[in-house]
Amino acid sequence: MSRPPAPSSQPDHCDPSAWTSEAPLLHVEAGRGRFANGKSASTNPTAPLGSGVDSSCRTGDSPSTRFSLGRLSARIDAGAPPSRPTAPQPGSGSPTWGASASPPLGSNLNPTVGIHREHAARTAAGEAGVAVAKGDAEPPLRIALLTSEAVPFAKTGGLADVAGALPNALNRLGQRATVILPCHRSAWKAGVPIRATGITAQVPVGTALVNADFLEAVVPDRDPSHPGTRFILIDQPAFFDRRSLYGEHGSDYRDNAERFLFFTRAALAAIQELDLKPDLIHCNDWQTGLVPVHLREPLGSSWSQVACLLTIHNMAYQGSFPASDFRLTGLPPWLFDYRGVEAYGRFNFLKAGLVFADAISTVSPTYAREIQTPEFGCGLDGLLRHRAGDLFGIVNGIDPAQWNPAIDPHLAQTYDRDTVLEGKAVCKAFLQRRASLPERPEVPLFGAVGRLDPQKGWDLLARVLPNFLAHHDVQLVVLGEGQPRYHELLDHLASDHPHKVRAFLEFSNALAHQIEAGVDFFLMPSLYEPCGLNQLYSMIYGAVPIVRATGGLADTVIDATPDALAQDQATGLVFRDATPEALAHALERALDLFHQPHLLHRLIRSAMSRDWSWDRSARDYVALYRRLAYRRRASRTASATMLDPPSRLA
Incomplete structure (x- = not known):
């Protein structure tokens, strides 16, 4: 499928031990927001590296002064001509180290670190007074899974396999999972029909408004009786129509902060404008680390019942950028603080998510314990120890449609356990x-x-x-x-x-x-x-x-x-x-x-004889999702406290 023609230095002032004692809570709810600025991003696909938006994104009024109450994005009427044809077309950041901490949400629940595959997931759900998912035993959860890559549309590593397989498994269990990811150049070669939804949003990045087209595709499931999984692709060629996902020739794209800030806001706009109404948003890695911040500050009450889980697939990749890039966010300036999104003097996407997400998961229980140590915590071990009560580990699964010696077309001879x-x-x-x-x-x-x-x-x-x-x-x-x-x-x-x-x-x-x-x-x-x-x-x-x-x-x-x-x-x-x-x-x-x-x-x-399928891992995720959704609904009133500037927290 082809795209249609386009009309660390580490200052030591930030002490990881700062959060080993009691600290102010960062549970934030706020009003809904709108940026109103006539500037738009450059869509020149030949622009030099790092020029995905106008230079005005980094200049002008302080972004914090441009925020007023309202909605995140501007919706274009669904009847307007889409910027992509409606007909189907033929067809992480570098390793960085930071610091800080965060208080746990719902610490009275005292979960054990790590959800083990057999029993702990069921215990976790039971502590919250909810049943473990058994297909249709509970009302289905609506889940929005946000990721920077997913099979079959874009892949650089294991995250893409997880984001491609887990939603299918969740839907086979009776849940309603939708995946949201950028529309990278490789998506048009995936062999899956992509169509325009007819809905567009203008997303603020610094002082510019950047256009986001919402496309969609359905990826068939290995079970022909299952309708498949819906994928929403955020299309903005200036940011995502590139040879690679994160960088080229051994270097990151210089505008990665702008690119994934845009993706964060565009994904949230898509959730609103496509009326997904999720019970939970599942974020993955640093590229989605700002989502939990925007859910609590400054968007507010419209998200107050939406739980948020952030999964760490590799602590070494944190999305650490110069402090000046924080101005692009439009967030209140006091959030750039060691208790917020700052780590060692830099703007750290992953740390932002670790502070503001309702819970954090990793891809194995042992790794959940390891990242709380200096050896594996990559400078954020103090924060992770502080949030240990909200830290879980769920082992990834494998797709038996792709990895099964009994049906593998690549093998000279297929076989099973008996042969x-x-x-x-x-x-x-x-x-x-x-x-x-x-x-x-x-x-x-x-x-x-x-x-x-x-x-x-x-x-x-x-x-x-x-x-x-x-x-x-x-x-x-x-x-x-x-x-x-x-x-x-x-x-x-x-x-x-x-x-x-x-x-x-x-x-x-x-x-x-x-x-x-x-x-x-x-x-x-x-x-x-x-x-x-x-x-x-x-x-x-x-x-x-x-x-x-x-x-x-x-x-x-x-x-x-x-x-x-x-x-x-x-x-x-x-x-x-x-x-x-x-x-x-x-x-x-x-x-x-x-x-x-x-x-x-x-x-x-x-x-x-062991079962490592995604169906099994998905059951553990559903148990955790239900727990977080229950906790968010139960505590939304108690947690609706605005974050004060640091000067008032001293």
């Missing part, structure tokens, strides 16, 4: 041929897929693999691309061991599936891993994951101890210390296991 030995033997031989390695079923075959990056444990692998390959009769297949030094490492290993090593320095979805099906062991020694998906794929495909006990890896992989093997609970090999010695020992354990085929087969069958 895994025969099926994997065929797939292993196919992979060895594809990798130009000798076909040797008696040799352990190791694999790795993903970014070649220190986070993924490649510094550990660089120190362990040369000796391991030199002293053992094994094979290794790697798929991925990343830092040049790891490309060089793999080139050297393949040159030194041409009959043992093959590296595909690229990305191929088909080959990724073939590696999971063909290898005996999958390497994932991450230094940190908020959730991780490849270990889930590996277990489903009968490849034994070798993982470090961090984040979602610790929550999903059960180590093959003698007791766990005897009880059919083991699903992989786990090591704890991020040292070459610990990884080398895990690899030696893998060799021992490979030469005990009865134990290896028992472990594989145990791993393949």
